[in-house]
Amino acid sequence: MWRERGDWLYQCSDLQLFNKEADHIDASTSSHEVFLEFTDLGGTIDDVEALLKRHEDFENTLTAQDERLKVFSEMADKLIAAEHYDSKAIDDRRKQVLARRQAVKESANKRRVALLASHSFQEFCANSDDLRVWLADKLRTAADESYRDLSNLERKLQKHEAFERELRSNERQLRNVNKVIYKSVAVWAASSEARSPIFEISISVVALQTSTWLIPYNAQSKPL
Numbered sequence: 749m750w751r752e753r754g755d756w757l758y759q760c761s762d763l764q765l766f767n768k769e770a771d772h773i774d775a776s777t778s779s780h781e782v783f784l785e786f787t788d789l790g791g792t793i794d795d796v797e798a799l800l801k802r803h804e805d806f807e808n809t810l811t812a813q814d815e816r817l818k819v820f821s822e823m824a825d826k827l828i829a830a831e832h833y834d835s836k837a838i839d840d841r842r843k844q845v846l847a848r849r850q851a852v853k854e855s856a857n858k859r860r861v862a863l864l865a866s867h868s869f870q871e872f873c874a875n876s877d878d879l880r881v882w883l884a885d886k887l888r889t890a891a892d893e894s895y896r897d898l899s900n901l902e903r904k905l906q907k908h909e910a911f912e913r914e915l916r917s918n919e920r921q922l923r924n925v926n927k928v929i930y931k932s933v934a935v936w937a938a939s940s941e942a943r944s945p946i947f948e949i950s951i952s953v954v955a956l957q958t959s960t961w962l963i964p965y966n967a968q969s970k971p972l
Contacts, residue, residue, distance in 0.1 A: 759832055766838060768825060769820050770845050776813065777845075780806070780852045784859060789866040793874060796867045803863060809857055817849060 783806060792795035824842040828835045 756833070759834075759906065762832065763834055763838070764828055766823055766963055769842070770841050773813075773817065773820060773845050774848065777848050778850055781809065784852065784855045788868065789862055793867065793870045796863060796870050800860075800863050801869065803856070807860065810853060810856060817846065822845065855868075 777842065790799050821842060824838050832838060928970050
């Protein structure tokens with residue numbers, strides 16, 4: 749009887765230690781959840797880079813705690829293997845603690861992706877003024893119908909060939925612009941401040957590409 753009582757007391761002590769560790773980990777997880785409630789993605793490149801540095805430190809903290817969670821899980825395994833009287837509750841608590849921490853890691857990963865997209869968007873905006881001026885100038889050139897006047901034909905042909913060469917030389921840049929737009933718009937779709945430059949430039953890019961594709965067709969199909 750004394751042996752059984754001693755065994756029961758040891759199991760109670762083990763359970764208290766296990767629950768105490770679970771409480772410590774849950775308290776840490778709660779603070780991480782609060783950190784991830786901060787949804788600001790920055791309004792400038794400097795803002796976003798500061799947020800990325802802060803988030804990197806946060807993820808490093810999560811990684812540093814992985815060993816503690818591993819030891820905690822192993823503690824549960826040992827108690828269950830020793831046929832602890834509350835094995836089911838131990839396993840349930842272990843699963844709850846680990847699942848909550850996994851959810852934090854997934855949320856952290858999503859925020860990192862959002863911050864990287866925000867960084868791309870801010871870089872895009874920093875260069876958008878020059879890009880918009882260039883696009884507006886090229887659209888005016890693409891829409892110019894003075895080519896129908898056959899006077900100075902050789903000069904106009906040279907000008908048009910130079911225009912096409914410039915577009916071809918900037919083809920990669922235009923493709924990169926589209927990539928940034930597609931990456932950023934999902935994150936910034938709810939922001940009217942972000943939609944304006946993104947969609948304005950996106951429409952200009954499409955219009956420019958469409959106009960240059962249609963120039964040969966228009967030249968042949970419309971009467972001079």
